[in-house]
Amino acid sequence: MNKARIVILGAGYAGMMAALRLAGKDRNQRADVTLINASDVFYERVRMHQVATNQTSASHSIRKLLGKRPITFIQGWVRALDLERQVVQVDGQGEIGYDYLVYTLGSIPAQVKLPGVHEHLYAIGSPKQAAVLRERLIALHPGSRVAVVGGGLTGIETATEIAEAYPGLPVSLVTAGTPGQGLxxxxQAYLTRSFAEMGVTVYDHTRVAQVEADALVTESGERIPFEVGIWAGSFEAAPLAREAGLAVxxxxQMRIDRYMRSISHPAVYGAGDGAAPVEDPGAPLRMACAVALPMAAHTADNLLARLEDRPQQPFNFGYVVQCVSLGRRRGLLQFVHPDDSPKERIVTGRMGAIAKEMIVQYAYRSLPAERILPGAQVWLGKGQLPAGVEDAALPPDAKPVHS
Ligand SMILES: Cc1cc2nc3c(=O)[nH]c(=O)nc-3n(C[C@H](O)[C@H](O)[C@H](O)COP(=O)(O)OP(=O)(O)OC[C@H]3O[C@@H](n4cnc5c(N)ncnc54)[C@H](O)[C@@H]3O)c2cc1C
Structure with missing residues (x-):
């Protein structure tokens, strides 16, 4: 029997999960699984603000994580996709053919067109960017000002992590809306209190119009000076899908149907930050590892179904919590409805920090768990949340806070 060549691009949360699940659940050995990634290291991307503050490398050997699973790992930069000939061009490796492609190349900081952003702001989307920022922060003198642009969870986590790790550096957070709008x-009240206690100055409803070498200039002409400015505004998908001619x-983000297939090229499947369903799977999907892991697991299941001539299943997904770290000593766990809208229930402070750390560890440990026990990754779909699950999700001794 000829095996189907399945090539997975990108070994982030989504690519690793897809590879391990496919290889682990493919008992009839119908697939030849190849995983391609720029680095031979898996980075816990959700810890990049900790990397930038010199607390961890957040890196793990990909080969060790794959263990003895029959997965061919190729280290190399994917330069281009030829969707007609079904080949992938990898720097230094030539062309690699596929029958099915899994596109999991993740996201990058949005390529915004504001003058000065690329020249004067640091980014925090990749290990390389976080390492460059780390060296710059280490070299700063006390009193140097740090300005973070972006009031989403990444901006909040970055600003508070720096404020806690470097108490001598005044930190500002600049956002067009209010920080943590989905909370x-x-x-939000807990966030405001935490910013005040941690010495983070918030400029809300403030749009940055341009960036100079030493200051953000707002639309109203105000200058917010900095020694280090950081872009944590928004993210967009890696450019390859668009460049290759996939529908985006x-x-x-590659547009996928309810079975995780590209709507323009059904031999290409997609998961993680780089893919977005055209049809709501039960909730709008955020760029988050909490979403990337189930998407990838479902992709693997559907690919196997396709190889085994079984019907593919539509993706069904619902949220339980949002969580945000505010340095290492406090955090915020926000319970949400399956559609991601917030409930009033939150867990804060030290317990919030512990819960957030447990969730981040769980995201990484899902990968070895999937290797040891194929099919281990489970998630809740819309309408599948059993009563009482919120209490079960609380860490031991946590006291829910009702506002
Ligand atoms: C600072 C920060 C904090 C975050 N905090 C959270 C959080 O608390 N909770 C949460 O759920 N999410 C968080 N996120 C978002 C989360 O990290 C992403 O949603 C998640 O990493 C997406 O997984 P992925 O597998 O799709 O992409 P990635 O993890 O980005 O993996 C993509 C992989 O593809 C590789 N790659 C890309 N292009 C190429 C190429 N051309 N050739 C070869 N390899 C390539 C990359 O090197 C990488 O290994 C955070 C992100 C950041 C930056």
Whole structure:
């Protein structure tokens, strides 16, 4: 029997999960699985603000994580895709043919067109960017000002992590709206209190119009001076899908159907930050590892179904919590409805930090768990949340906070 050549691009949360699940569950050995990634290291991308503050490398050997699973790992930069000939061009490795492609190349900081952003702001989307920022932060003198642009969870985590790790550096957070807009009133109030206690100055409803070498210039002409400026505004998909001619949305994410297949090229499947369903699977999908892991597991299941002539299943997904770290000593766990809208219930402070750390560890440990026990990754779909699950999700001794 000829095996189907399945090539997976990118070994982030989504690519690793897809590879391990496919190889682990393929008992009839119908697939030849190849995983290609720029680096031979898996980075816990959700810890990049900790890398930037010199607390961890957040890196793990990909080969060790794959263990003895029958997965061919190729280290190399994927330069181009030829969707007609079904080949992938990899720097230094030539062309690699596929029958099915899994596109999991993740995201990059949005390529915004504001003058000065690329020249004067640091980014925090990749290990390389985080390492460059780390060296710059280490070299700063006390009193040097840090300005973070972006009031989403990445901006909040970055600003508070720096404020806690370097208490001598005044930190500003600049956002067009208010920080943590998706949180409940109680969650936002806790954020405001934490910023004040941690010495983070918030400029809300403030749009940056341009960036100079030493200051953000807002639309109203105000200058917010900095020694280090950081872009944590928005993210977009890696550019390869668009460049190759796959159907993509405005963020460059490959548009996929309910079975995780490209709507333009059904031999290509997609998961993680680089893919977005055209049909709501039960909730709008955020760029998050909490989403990337189930998407990738479902992709693997559907690919196997396709190889075994079984019907593919539509993706069904619902949220339980959002969590945000505020340095290492406090965090915020926000319970949400399956559609990601906030409930009033939050867990804060030290317990919030512990819960967040447990969730980040769980995201990474899902990978060895999937290797040891194929099919281990499970998630809740819309309408599948059993009563009482919120309490089960609380860490031991956590006291829920009602605002
Ligand atoms: C600072 C920060 C904090 C975050 N915090 C959270 C959080 O608390 N919770 C949460 O759920 N999410 C968080 N996120 C988002 C989360 O990291 C992403 O949603 C997640 O990493 C997406 O997984 P992925 O597998 O799709 O992509 P990635 O993890 O980005 O993996 C993509 C992989 O593809 C590789 N690659 C890309 N292009 C190429 C190429 N051309 N050739 C070869 N290899 C390539 C990359 O090197 C990488 O290994 C955070 C992100 C950042 C930056």
């Amino acid at each position: 409940s009133q109680g969650g 949305n405005a963020k460059g």
